[in-house]
Each structure stands twice: as structure tokens, then as C-alpha cells.
Amino acid sequence: MADDRSFPLSIEINPSSRSSDHDCFLVPEENTCPLSPAVDNENEIPMSEKQEDQKLCAVCGKNNARFCTNCRQISYCGKEHQTQHWKAHKADCFPVKAVDKSSLSLCDSAKLQGRGASHVLVATRDIKQAEIFFQESTILSAPGPWDSDAIEVAKGRPICVSCCEIIRGYSDFDDDEDEESTVKCSKCFWPVCNFFCESSKRHSEYECKVFSANNVSSMVLNQMPDYECILVLRALGLRENDPERWMKLLNLAAPMDVCMDFETSLFYINNGVKFIRERCGLKQYSDSLIRQVASICYVNAFCNEDHPGENGYIYKIATYIGDVSSKVAHSCVANSEWAVIPSDEDHIRFRALVPIKAGEVITTVYNYKQVCHESTLCRQPFLSDHYFFSCSCERCLDPSELNTFLCAVKCPSEKCDGYLLPLEPKKSNTVWTCNSSTCEMVETSFWVEEITNSIISKLEPFPYKDPMRGLAKQMTETKKLIIGLKKLVDRYSGSHVHPNHYLLLGAEWKIMQNCYYYIMNVKHWSPDVIGLMISIGKKHLEIFDKLSPGVSRRRGYILYFLQSGLLESIRHGTSSLTKSHKKKVVDPEKHESLKKAYYDMMKMRDESVKIFSFKGGIKNSMEEELLNFSAPDQPFLSCLKFLERILDQSIDA
Template structure:
């Protein structure tokens, strides 16, 4: 289809294409602004809502999308504590620090007695309405420092976000309608032990303690299920804020175990979506609710438990997991083939060797796999030694790209250069080389599972760049040093591209540039 040639505002000849939707043109910047005010803001997007039996409602690209392009920015409809949370302020949502003296307690709201940062947060727009309700019902919050300690999670916070959703029904019916049309999976959730507890706690608090009768018991439970199905975990200020946010537009992104999108949160708690790779017109826009290094079994079980759906994406359907065999073990009989599921979308399916056809029952295989997973989880993660020992002991039964091996290797990339006794300036030449090998192996895997400008790939590149720079500074040969410095510079440029939209990473990037510039200058001086 040919691009339009008439200004969307005045219909005169125009060539300035709208950068957002690329479906209209303007003759001037002024007319673009006027057209935006007249309603184009609602229409200016590069995706459309679609629906099918497999994915339900989802978003598809209406044009080709460039890597790194921002696709959506959305403010939260509701924000609040997670179901179980460390003590936090209901005004600014920051984690509460322990009082200066052990005998002291948290600052308590003078009206409703919930812990807050200070009197200033009593007037927060997040807290005012709920405060009036709870204070009017003579509710008294029992959270205190002595009982909670600093890291203890309080289940009492489970009522707050739900209460804020219930208040939407009174204060903003249109916003509540957007919330209430989201998927809930309530039928599956009602059968879980968690919902048996929530059913009693939430309904008692909303209807009995607060006396709110504008929501039925079913509505209360459905709201809780909507939050569990659609809310995003929101982190800010270096981890000082850890809450949940509900974003109806963002909830329309499909899940895929090899997604093409990533998201972050800005200082105003808006969720922002970026394309991790080029996306063709017509492609489904997807994000992932799982970790990329986990196997199909691990991912699908997690998604079923947390999000109540069975993933059937291309990676999950493939018994080889895109050629990585992440969930497979080496065959104990032929010692060559890998034992893979005969139907990866069925947990009860048998497993067989791809070479000698040895078969194992699902129960037998999964029991063995679970034992290895538990062993890995129980290891001391403060030192590389136990993880290296794990890799050595399982070198025969687990191949190089098995999920347990990959997860151990990723943990090692974080320990070499950071763990006590293994700081970057303490690493031997052998350990530096080991870290480079680990990062490069995982980057190859990331290109399959979480490629492009993904945060996972960016974090691996950060570890690799620092290590390559350390190697360069340890070399005496000028040409070898120059080659390493050039590689470190190329890696830093790629990291900058990936992390360009992550404000919390800018200081680290600036420090890395200074270190690299100093190293370059030192080499240049030595060459003279």
C-alpha cells in the first residue's frame, strides 16, 4: 500500500510521516500537534487488538517495528502491595526501614494505624480513600517491628490492592469496567489452597470489617484472580519499591517463551514496552513470564501454577527446545543420544533416547530431574566452588546445554568477579578465561531464547565486557592488549544500545566508559 500524501490535518501535500503509527503524514510540526490534540493520540499506535482460540485477546503489529522501538507506555490502573509483602509504606510504597531503636515501632498512620514512612505519606492520593474507610470502621493494623522484623513478609497486605480495586467501582466506574473485563482463571484458582485462605481473609475484611456491600463475594474473588493473572511486579529505586501494578493495555501482550518484547517501569510507575528485535507486520507482540534458561517442563509447570495456562509456543512444542535439548539428559545406555519427551506438551508423556530409542516413563525421568534441580537449589551460592563441583559431578549425565548446567553457569558468571575472594582484581588468568568462556556460551544460548536487546543478554555482556577489559590490562603484548581493548569497546557499545532506556544503568555505563578510556589512554602512552 502506498504511503499517504495528504496532511491528516489540512489535506495539503505532505511528506512528514507520523513516527508512531506511520499511517498518516503532516505538512508541518504544528499540524501534527493539532491533529494529536483532535484524537490521533488514541489512534497512534503500531499494533491492533486481535483474538483467536489459542491466545485469546492479543496484540499484533500493524507495521514493521524496529529493534529498540518503544511500543507502548501505560500508567497503572491500580498499584499496591503484593499478596505477602515486607513492611512498606502505603503512601509512597517504599520498603520501611527498621526503627533506629529496637524498642521503637514503625511510624503509624494517625487515622488507620497502617505503617507509613511519615506523616507526609498520610496525605498520599494512594492512601487517603482507603484510610478513611479503615479509620471509619475502627480497623487497627497489627503490623509492628517486633513481630515483623525487617525481611518477614506480612500476609495482611493481601487486602490493600484488592480494596483499591473495589474503590474503583465507587469512584471510577469506567476504570473498574476496564479492570473487570480482564481474564481471571477463577475456576482453576478456587481449587488451590491459597484461594481457600484468601477467600476467608478477603471477604471477611471487605464485607465484615469494612462493611462494604457494593461487591459480592464472587466479585471480590474474581478481582483477586484478575490481579493474580494480569498484574506486573513493579520494582523501582534499586529495589526499594516492590509492588504490583495492573495495566489493562499491557495485559493484552501474549506470552511466548521466546518473546520479541521487553518491558521496564519509569519513575512515575508507567510500564514501557520496547521491541527486543525487528518485528514484522502481522507478528504477535509477546513478552515472557518465565526465565529463559529453564526447561520446557519447568516453564510450563510455573506458568500453569502462576498464570493458569498451558503454553504451546514454538519452543514448548519442540522436543529439542530449538536444538538446545535444555530439558534432556544424556542417555545412560548408548552414552551418545539425548533422552527427550515424546510429547513435550503432555507432562505424563514418556521419554526416549533419540539415538537408541531407550524409553523411560515420565515419572522416572521427572523424579530424577527434580532431584538434580533440588541439589542445584541447595548449593552454596556465595562461592563459585560448589557450582563448579556440581558441573564436574554431572558432566556425564547432563550435557553442556541442559537447563541445570545453564543455570549453574549463569550463577558462575555472577560470582566470578563479585564473590568474596573472587573479586575482579583477585581473579587469576585462568579464572578470567573461565568467566569469558561462560559468558560466551550463555550468549549463544541467549540468541536462541532471549536474543536481541534483551536485559538478560545485556547483563551477560556487562559481565563479559568487564572481564575482557581486565584481561587486556593484564597483557604485556601490545597487539594482544589492543585487540582486547577493541573488543571491550565493541561490547560496551552494544551494552549501551541495549541499556539506553534503563536509567538505573546509566551510572554503570558511565563508569565503564571512564575505565575503558583510561585503559585506552594508558595503552596509547605505552605505545609511544
């Protein structure tokens, strides 16, 4: 048994940056909101047919009503009817409004360069940290995108066309292979999870009929261009089935000419045209209409929600399109985070990561997976390929990425301790200069690329494993992966790249995840595993509090991993304590440190659970799975209570 002192029993954590309280509420506290004229002014989005209708009072139908200024979604003839209707309306009344970019301050509009950002959402009042301030049902959702991560995670398994989850039991990859779980829709034979997914409106209303009538099979499972076309097909289906949503979709911004200039979007659009007109035989949709709809889908897509990190577990491979949500601008240091609450219509919601002041532009990270954890030089091409803009947020403009040194490479000069940073961080061919004031070293981007490419090639043999489902059978492999990755990190950290280099952080994130799964599955873990997990967790908390400040889900995951490490170390400490307590007087110093660890652990657990509540209660959500998976068992909870009692007594005495 290892020496108890080897356990890191105490962790100081900073409260989430710019934190306030964590109350979540969906509606303003006041009884009603001010009214404003329902006239279309130049600072507002052009009114769709729906909004035109809303010039009628929602209570009496009288014309020339005025908008509720908080949300501008509904109108009333006057205060009396607004007050009367408040109970019904308050759940939909949100403190954001769309404004024309030209009405922003110079500083705000400078951050939003590019043609697509004609409108943005701004806060109409102060929004509290952790407040879920906006929610709407999505116009559309569908499987995809089929990017390299999706390919790696799906491992040849199909995705349910309705709920977009990977269907397990399909390939050798799954432990629980079971042909019975291989379900296909009984009408069109596309993959679905079960009868409920088969009969969901989303699948059965339109595409299932088109596929059955035209014998469109998913010939090669996971032939993703086909999957990706479902979004465009569903969008076109709205024209007949849901004219209101169809109008909302057509009103979304999309620079079609730009889309046609980029290789990835052109591929997507051309595939859509071919699939819909040739495979599905839907000649009623013209090439140009399909192109228009496909480019709207492409540029307004919210893809793959957050999941724990580099090649981590993806819960759904799904794309969502919202109406008001699609006005939210992107920032790599966003003030809000989005999540989708699965339901028949899938609701997309936004929560404030930090307190947001009235008038501030609402920003979010469009694609967590691709954007959050990589350096500016990786994010820029992704954002320009997928959303056709060059991000100018404070993180993108700062060579050190807010002092995290995410892309810093060790200066090759022998006597120098500094790191090379990109002179122009948004340019791929930038010159790199040393950050030491006494060193004049300059290197080219090719030289830096060689170093990063050599690290990437060393990381390749550590592919994504699905440890959460693999259980004990995979634990030997998990341990090997932890050891192998740790060796790599040690080899490159500080000698070739900065210890915070994004490639090393990605490797460490995998280590932390795998340590977590390891201790959850293996009874006799080595204390080193806990030590490793805790040291990585502390380091990442510091870095990600700068990159995803506030109550971000990344912070939630890190805290969760940290508390589970502490929990295990306390469990270990408690067992030796209870034994010794029977024999002799308890060592007060040890009690003190165990007690501190206990309270630290509870604090972290509490905060991570609060953060996870953003998606909380959602069946099959990643967060729910994590929480259930490692919920302390009853005997352990009694053990904690016991610990609390004896510690209190001994310390009080």
C-alpha cells in the same frame, strides 16, 4: 602474579540476533496516521465509556469523528484537525491495536489456544528492533506476589507498601542494620521506606485511611497474604476515587469460574474476600464483586520485572496492571519485553526485542523470573496455575527447546552419547526418548525427576546472597560459593544432564554474578575468576540468544558481565604493559590482542548500555545500579586512553 596468557583476551560475540539499528523512538515517523471510522466493528475490542467519548473530535468536539488508525485511542472529524492535533497526540499514538483472536491467521491463533485469549495486540506497522513502541500509565500497582523467590530474597524484611521495594536494615541479614531505617507509616503503621512513600497518593488515598480507621495492622511483618490483598483493596478503591480507571479495570478479561477452580488463585481470591470484608470491615463490597476484582487482578498481573537470574537481586516485589498492556499475549520466545518506569502512576512500556512486522501479534514474557530460564516442564504448570492457559509457542512445542537442550538428561545406556528428551514436552508424565538415532532407550518421567531432584537438593545449600550490598565482608563467602557451585556444575555436566540443563545454567548464572561482585570488591582476584566468568558468559550468550532473541535485557546483563571481565583482564594486561613499555620495545602480538580486547570490551559495553537504556535514567533501577557500581574510575579511563595511544603507535609502526 599470574601469567598474562591465562587471560581470555578476546571474545567473539554475535550481534544481537535479527538486529537492526538501536534507535528508540516513541512515535511514528510520518506526520499523521490514517483515520478510520469510529464504529465498533467485530474485530475491535468493545468500546469502553472512554472510547465512546472519543467518537467526538479531539479538536472541535464534533460528533461522528473517526479513529486515528495507528492507535485507535483518539478521534478526529477529518484530516485537518488530525494534522493540527498531531503535535499533542504523537507521544500517545502507538503502532498497536487490539483485535479479536478470530481475525488472526490460523497459524497465529493456533499458538493462542485457551479461553482467555479473546483479544490480542497486533502491530499496525513495522516496528524496529529496540523501538519502545508502547507506553501507558498503569491502572494499578501493589506489592507482591509473595512467591518462593520473594520469600528468599526478602529474608524476613518487609516491603514498602508504596514503592514495593524491600526495606533494608530490618533483620540480621543486612550488614547495614540500622533501626533508624525501619520506617512505618505514621497513620496506619504499615511499612514504608520514608515520608515520600507514606504520603504518596498510591498509599495515602485509600488503603491508609481504611487501615487506620479499622486498626488493620500488618501484624506479622511480611505476612504476604495481607500484602497481596492490597492490590485487590486498591482496585476496589478505584470505584470511588477514580471511576475512569475502575471502568478500565472491570473491562479486563478474567475467567472467574476458572480462577475459582485452581488452588492458588482460589487461595488468593478467598484471602482477598476475608481481608476486605473481615479485617478491613468493608462490607459495602459484596463477596462476588471482590471475587470478580480479585480474579481480574490475578490473571492480568505483570509481576516482578527482570533481574539477573536465578535467585538474583530483585529490585521490587511488585505487581502491575495495565489497560492495553493486558491485551498482550504471552510467549516464551517473545518479540517484545516490558518494563515499568516508576512514577506516581507507574508507566508500563514495551520494547521490540526483534523487528516486528505489521500485522504480527505482539508477545511478551508475562513473568520473566518464573518463565524465561526454566524448562518447558516447569513453565507449563506455572502458566496454567497463574494464567490458565497452556503455552503453545515454538519453544514449548520443541523437545529440545530450540536446540538449547534445557531439560535434556544423559542417556543411561552405557554405549550411548545421546540425551533423553521429552516425547511430549508439554506433558508432565511424558515418556523420555534418546535423541541418538541408534539408541532406543526410553525412560519414564519419574526416572528423570529423580535425577533433577537430586541436583536440586545439592543446589539447596547455596542460598541466595545479596552480594552487591554485602561488599568485602562477604567476599570470602562469595568465593566459597563460586567454588562450591562450580564443583557441582562440573560433577553433573554431561554425565547426568546436558551441559545446558536449566539447573546447571541457574547455578552458572549465580557463579557469574558472584564472580562479577567478587572482582568488583577484591583487588587481588585470581585470573581464574575472570576466565570462569568469561567462559560462562560466552556460553549463556549463545543459549539466551535463542531463548530471548534480540536486544533482551538478559543479553544486556550477560554482555555487561562479559565486558567487566574483559575490562579487568585489560586492566591487568595494561599494568604489565606500561611497565614493560618503559623498559623495552612493546611486543606487537601482545599489543594486538590487548587492542582487540579493548575494542571488544567497548563494543559489549556499548550494547549493554543501550539495552539497559530501556529502564535507563531511573533512580534505583537495577540497571542503573549495575552501571554506577562498576563505572571505571578516572585513573583507569586515562589508562585506557594511554593504552589506545601506545597501541595505535606501535601497530601503525
